[in-house]
Amino acid sequence: MATTRFFIYLLAVSAILLLLNTNPTRGSGEKHAGRSLFVFGDSLFDVGNNNYFPTTFRVNHWPYGETYFKLPTGRASDGRIIPDFIAEFAKLPLIPPYLQPALNSYTNGVNFASGGAGALQETNNGSVIALKTQLSNFKNVEEKLRHKLGGEEAKRLLSQSVYIFSIGTNDYLSPLASHSTLLPLFHSNKQAYVDMVIGNLTYVVKEIYNRGGSKFGFLNLGRVGCFPKMRDRKPGREGACTDKVTTMVKLHNRKLSKVLSKLERRLKGFKYSMFDFYTCFGERLNDPSKYGFKEEKMACCGAGPYRGNSGSCGGEGIKYELCENPSDYLFFDPAHPTEAADKQFAMLMWSGNSHITGPHNLRTLFQL
């Protein structure tokens, strides 16, 4: 008697499982397969990779994280950053950092970004995961997905996934601060230097495309010369944005737009989204109150003029000032936006109109 009832129960359970598995809106039984988010880049996108190897580009100390996570996570912000919001809008869980110990599920995507990284291997060499190494890490993940899901299913997941990039800022900042072997080129031929940065980014994009990726999201470079740490301190020019970097940033942004539309013409099925970060950043610097900010020059957290001394927001033995309410500020630390600002940027990347984010926005890329 009891056994019959047990078998009926088993039958019912199997029927339900079968129904779930054959649900036509899900290609396979894998949860979320096909809507994954892979993240590449620098500190604007790093959700904690730099916590896991020795580097000075590290922000896993108080007061980073104070607003949302209530503890430092390795994000260069008081709270969530752009990839966190994009994941939320795409109805995905938070995408974990690649180096997180015991990470074993990759089906929602992975974050490879590293604070301080550039497209060039030379940029902050030895202290960061350069873009090309991020690509190698992606290839490892691809292997693991193939092993877990099988070749066909892995390929489908990769082709339906969205790949987002924030890279370039550090390629233009690090030569100013170091004795990079590329310093002579940086000074003598700005266009050649920019072409090299974009050339390395293009290489990585093509490699992902060759492995089945087809949906790519980018932002151009923001107002790097107006970061609190970049503001001029010379008497007479006090508080002005740094022109030298701004020249490079403009060259970079122009080249990036050109190269992306060329890739779209040349590579079958290649689709992309480009968020005009430069313009949106500028709008908030020029008219902060329109966007809900009270302070656009000074960082919320840091020390020195504009609280802009490099690496001055917390850390062992460092004296710093901290604002009351980070969401009043455009910048949280000397070089990174607050959560409030990042949320606005992420919303524009997600659903901005074609003047701001084009030819697709991320919402349409996820739907395609």
Ligand SMILES: *[C@@H]1O[C@H](CO)[C@@H](O)[C@H](O)[C@H]1NC(C)=O
């Ligand atoms: C990076 O640094 C290592 C040692 O510090 C050096 O051997 C290597 O050539 C450097 N690579 C680049 C691309 O600068």
Ligand SMILES: *[C@@H]1O[C@H](CO)[C@@H](O)[C@H](O)[C@H]1NC(C)=O
């Ligand atoms: C990539 O950058 C290196 C310097 O790190 C440079 O030698 C090389 O030419 C660049 N590649 C492309 C395709 O631009």
